[in-house]
Amino acid sequence: MHTDVTTDASEGAPVQTQTATDAGRFRRSRRSRSARKLALGLAGILGFLVTWQLLPTLGLVDPRYFPTATETLAQLGQDVRDLEFWRNVGRTLTSWGLGLLIATVLATVLGTIIGLVPFLRRATHTTVEFLRPIPSVALIPLAVLMFGYQIQSALLIIVYASFWQVFIQVLYGVADVDAVARDTARSFGLSRGSRVVNLVFPTALPYLMTGLRLAAAVALILAITAEMFIGNPGLGREIVFAQSAGNWPAVYSLVIVTGVLGLLINLVFRAIERRTLSWHQSVRGEDVL
């Protein structure tokens, strides 16, 4: 593992002899490496902002529809002092959270039951494979007809999209129980309930967490989509409003806000995944290296 740290710089050159001094150098280089990573990352962000600033200033894109970075960030600074902005963030996150919760609970319960019973798994296979790929945005017209722009219409779309992400993972996870462990549990006379709690649940947990992380990202996409195209109140609707008002700095600043939300959701769910799976090989293994 450590060798690629030192050889990467000399890409294409023959391998240098470095086995003896490696361990010490590795320990020292680890610190400076993360510092370098941070510096380069910041440089990347700065470079992006400068490019963004230059594109409209030099007239490479129409500055009317593509405001400069400073204009957009100034608008963003104004947004965060506005209570209505935070209300909209709250609305978006409410439908996101509710949808994700409903989908997760439904998917975990159904996935566990269907995954544990071979008959059900075989019988539902084709139905699942047909329903799963239907893009949930296809249900937007139906949601509009049934609920208008109440929160239920957003929830319908969010739940449909994120349900399958979790459901499929739980289904795989439940089926992945180690055969030896299962037989051992049986011969030690563990009851059905205790087998589910002590054997099936720990096996399926990594899968569940992966599904949850994917579903959280998908749910945000669908929450914003519902607000943009159905008109549920929230950040997505504000983007459409700002666009029809021709207020382009506001559009871009809201796009940044949605990106930051997505990033935060991603980070939080990765942290949760690490925390709940700290006992698991895939997480433990990284610390040992």
Added chain:
Amino acid sequence: MTLYTSTIVTPRRPARVWAKIGESTLYAIGLPVILVVLWGIWATVAPAKFFPSPVELIQAFVDTWIGPAFITDVLPSLARLAVGILISIAAGIGFGMLIGLNRWLRDLLEPMLEFFRAVPPPVLLPIAVVLMGPTDAMKVVVIVVGSVWPILLNTIEGVRSTDSVMTETARSFAVSRSERLRYLVLPAASPRIMAGVRQSLSIALILMVISELGYSSSGLGFQIVYFQRNYLIAEMWSGILLLGLIGVLLATIFGFVERRVLRWYHGIKEVERA
């Protein structure tokens, strides 16, 4: 145990073969048939305003989509989807290899890439429309910009996690750079790349529909919204059904390609498990 035990084939009686085939067909179509029948009964007993009966739906499907609408609305949508997906895959793998092999570039770009991936793709649509107008190119660009990230980031991750012993062996044997890319890095990254492609496909399909919802006068997404606004409920459902079929088709094609590309990988997995 003699060598022959593994090669002896006990001929199965034809009746049992047929029973086996019948059983799996029953499993495959049993639940869908039951559901459709229940739905039909429910629709005749208590007709709901927004839920047509299966017979009406099939009728509407045939009337709406079999004919000129297939050429004017469905094919262009599918063509944009296909072009968008192919560009995403090519760009994602290309840039992903470049960034993944270059530690300096990776550290420079990683925070920005993480941010771009986190932006929900539909918000790009208003911007793309005003910068490019409601053209075909705009829709393809929206599909690409939205769906390239899972492939790009997974390729970077896959390239980075190439087994270092193999990389060094290839170097010691003086395998040229391009050969290394072709025979070592690309195959090593391919399981991750395929996982990224799988995620991208569903995003691309969502974006195909969305790019036609607000800013278009043709295409599958536009038609579905048109039917909804004019209360043509059965036609609207037929559009949803068509989108479902396209989704299933995409998943089938992907499954086929994945089995071909990752045959060696699944083989290794099976051996490891046994």
